[in-house]
Amino acid sequence: MKIGFYPGCSLTGSSREYKESILAISEKAGIELVEISDWNCCGATAAHNLNKELSVSLPARNLALAESDGIEELVVPCAACYNRLVMTQHELNEDEKLKSQIAEKLQMPLKNKLKILNVLQYLEEYFVPRLDELIKKPFEEEVACYYGCLLVRPNQVIKADRWEDPMSMDVIMQKLGAKPIDWAFKTECCGAGFSMSKTEIVGELSGKIVRNAVNQGAKAIVVACPMCHSNLDMRRPAINSYLKTKIEVPVMYITQAIALAMGMSEKEAGLQRHFVPVSFSVNC
Amino acid sequence: MSRIGVFICHCGENISATVDVVKVAEEAGKHEGVAYSTDYKYMCSEPGQTIIKQMIKEKGLTGVVVAACSPRMHEPTFRKACSEAGLNPYMCEMANLREHCSWVHDKSDATTKKAIDLVRMLVEKVKFNKPLYPIKVPVTKTALVIGGGIAGIQASLDIANSGHKVVLIEKDPSIGGHMSQLSETFPTLDCSQCILTPRMVEVAQHPNITLMTYSELEKLDGFIGNFKATIRKKAKSIDEKLCTGCGLCTTKCPTKKIPSEFNAGLGFRTAIYVPFPQAVPNKPVIDKENCRYYQQGKCKVCEKVCPTGAIRFNQEDELIEIEVGAVVVATGFNVMEPSEFPEYGYGKYKDVITGLQFERLASASGPTLGEIRRPSDGKIPKKIVFIACAGSRDPAKGIPYCSKICCMYTAKHAMLYQHKVHDGKSYIFYMDIRAGGKNYEEFTRRAIVEDEVNYIRGRVSKVYEENGKLIVKGVDTLLNARPVEIEADMVVLASAAVANPGSEELAQRMHISYDAYNFFSEAHPKLKPVETNTAGIFLAGACQAPKDIPETVSQASGAAAKVAILFSQDELSREPVVAVVNRSAPPVYSTCVGCFMCATACPYQAIGEELITDRKGNVIKKVAKVNPGLCQGCGTCVAFCRSKSIDIQGYSNEQMYTEVMALLNDE
Amino acid sequence: METKNILIEVKRQTGVNIRECYQCGKCTAGCPVAEEMDLRPSVIMRMIQSGTNEEMDQILRSYTIWLCLTCETCYSRCPMDIDIPKVMDYLRQRSLVEGKVHPEARKIVAFHKSFLNTVKRNGRLSELFLTIDYKMRSLRSGTLFQDMTVAPGMISRGKLHLIPEQIKDKKGFSRLFKNQLKKRKP
């Protein structure tokens, strides 16, 4: 089976373990993820902060490329890219004039009918029904499932179930054998794009998230977004200095958790690429 | 041969300033069949009416056209004058020269011409008018009151005390409604049960009131003065005559963990239960859904312990038909499930409760005997946060309207809390304090100034739990929108007042209209607040819109007065402007082909069937028949009838065509 | 431009009718960065409602519009469905064009610019080049080299590529940037 794949920039750099793990588990499950040829950056926060047209045209080029590749279903693991692509698709569908304007600029046709899946939707559709057969080593830990902003908001467009207290990741983790904890910061913002420019804000916002997870008994935080991961993992010094204590809880991608449960090694799952070491033995 | 009189009114200068009334009278006089025509300054005045009466007698008029103002204004006046002169009142028609002509046009020949045309149309119509007679219907002097909250109780007592019979039906095992659940009531803080219970007892004992609890309306047919109601009396599984209300069964029933509706889920009840100690009637019912015997076929403990042998497991629902002349709908309201707002944590955190649950905590008959204790661990909350407008005034996720009662009851709650927990701190997040009512503003001021309740103007964005505290993230918009975080022990949501589930169906069953929020619609927002669009059905209380007790009671008494007015007559007269299915000589009998398109089209269910039989009683033909008591004369059926067999009396197809032709055949 | 015109202009540019805001403050209450803001989201809404040119100017010069993370919490909870993040996008872009960026926010703007610059050059983002470009810009605006601590860790974990990934159709891609990233008017 072949499904379109938009990795986005982070997955080729700072969060390559996310890409490696999603490709690995897909391959093992017999799914080929086919990268959109010649894809470009979605523009992320920078584009819509500074320039309205770029914030639409950059994602739109990818949508058009995917169409010309004959892709009907597209997996976008990065929550930020997913959000930009879905918002762009929505905006273009709402505004025919803008759509033809952008298509002209791209010099590519744009039907804009692509089915875009985030990582949770992808897992739900292609893995959850087969988990029994795929799982070798149940992942038996208390985990805090952290969704962040971009997988659930704005709920007016991103039609996530229960955006204040989403459950889809919790359900998947539970099926892996984990015990998802009940906590309050599932969809609070981690500080997102301020990682470099306003690190102290990231320290505060991510700090509150990590603190609530630990207080509620989480042994690991599971994420589905490279920005969330780098803020919670790489910015741990800023978090620790905000909380005035050292917090050890590791942060991992849901695809890594699945990889481990499917019996891959820590290395295959890319755990060595984290800043905060995974301190418990996951391969039990 | 018609002899028609035409009377043109100047309406002071209202008509004559724009229309050449003399010319109109002159032209009308030339029209075929017009025996007399004149103009006068005020036709509606005594002398004006006298001219009409005199001319009817003198000229032997067979029809009258008064060209004046709107028939809405003076048709009754002129018809009455005609009838006093011995002419059938329905032989009198009005041409509207004021609203339809002089007020909307400038003075010109064309305006006068239009007036002439209008008069000519009506003259032609009158030629086809037939004498009609008002429809008389008898009145059944029994009222049906649906819903036994304070609205239904008040309406029943008022109607019963005016000497008429009342059947009061209540869907729950006891009457009392929401008021029975309240602790103390604003703005006086008197105990709700104490003022309500005597009235509940009065209802049960009143010789004119038949109380049917655990009963619902199944069907309502008929029309004003003559309704036929079918009531489903749900099986209570006890013999009410034998049961003494000793309550032994309720103490012995092993199914004990059913969330109590009366305590808004904060306590438990058994499967056989009396909802609360002061219930009327004070006799139990078995909740079949939860009873072990009904669900699993084994138990019957209640039957064993009942000293009078009153338990009846084989009892079935009964359908009872009653005839009533009027209906008062008093089915009340409901509070919105705040789980629609997951950001407030209701349903997730035990100590986030609704205002109704707070009433139960504060009530002496409640699960904590009136002490304010947290549902989670029974501790007394030292910091409590009230959130107003929880679901109200929120078009995005809740309801756009203001629930009206919550500002006041939230102030009351905070006050009661401060009275009961002296070292406690209370906060109310609000958007506006809506306290427009007698002594209401004073009440909320007292909460702020004397009871030291902290009002913070702003909405709450999120409530979450951390380290055993409920963290309330709000804002103080009066301090430059400063974010405010309160670590509370308990949070109370003033959840929105909404229509009862199922009210849409109930309205459809009674053929009354309801608004976009499923509250029942009054006939006129200002002048007919207790009437519905269906004659003989009245509204009382919160089923029409959220309201507090004083307003509910006033409306209930208003509805009762309307019923008493209706019952003061033995017969009702109705305008004969109703549809009729034609009849003709055998062998056709009627051009109606019995397709009953009309019956499906009629919005008032006024069309039934009639069997035409020969002398021996054999059915020759089935045709439609209009019930003149129900028909509102809307004419929808006329448009639908394929064989042109239905006409509205006084507005027949023939009359309409004639009018149009009179306009087209401009002389 | 008077109140009415400002409201109409915002509506035209964003589709958001700010008249509908009834100042409940829920947006501010849930905003993760409200504490740090000089003008809270609901206050900005009120200023636009009653706004004069001076108030608009104050908004465009505020720190708030750059602090907003576009986390969409306000929009998702607003009882009136007011899309504040979209209005923030509009305000930011206007602030940039009119040269009114708050001094504290220069670092944030520098970062966004570096980001788009890197993307413009290669079609994809190279985090190493972004860091370098950004550090150059922020050095110019006088800030410290604070990411020094992370970079070595990223390299040792294989997270920083020294050679940026590039797209093939650079010509077609550069069309998207045409007339888009102009220098601000003097």
Ligand SMILES: Cc1cc2nc3c(=O)[nH]c(=O)nc-3n(C[C@H](O)[C@H](O)[C@H](O)COP(=O)(O)OP(=O)(O)OC[C@H]3O[C@@H](n4cnc5c(N)ncnc54)[C@H](O)[C@@H]3O)c2cc1C
């Ligand atoms: C938390 C809270 C606190 C309040 N505090 C105060 C206060 O302090 N002072 C004050 O003045 N007001 C107060 N109120 C408002 C008060 O409760 C209402 O004004 C009052 O209950 C309205 O009475 P009602 O009879 O119209 O409706 P309800 O009390 O709702 O009664 C309706 C009755 O009809 C029955 N029913 C419903 N549907 C059917 C059906 N289909 N067939 C048969 N029966 C049916 C119901 O079972 C119920 O018994 C408060 C309300 C709430 C929610």
Ligand code: SF4
């Ligand atoms: S038969 Fe039903 S109602 Fe009676 S005691 Fe048993 S469970 Fe209770």
Ligand code: SF4
């Ligand atoms: S009565 Fe007060 S609390 Fe209730 S909806 Fe209206 S304004 Fe809000």
Ligand code: SF4
């Ligand atoms: S939440 Fe919406 S309505 Fe309330 S103040 Fe903010 S923008 Fe205005």
Ligand code: SF4
């Ligand atoms: S989108 Fe911006 S203004 Fe709205 S809550 Fe998030 S940070 Fe605050």
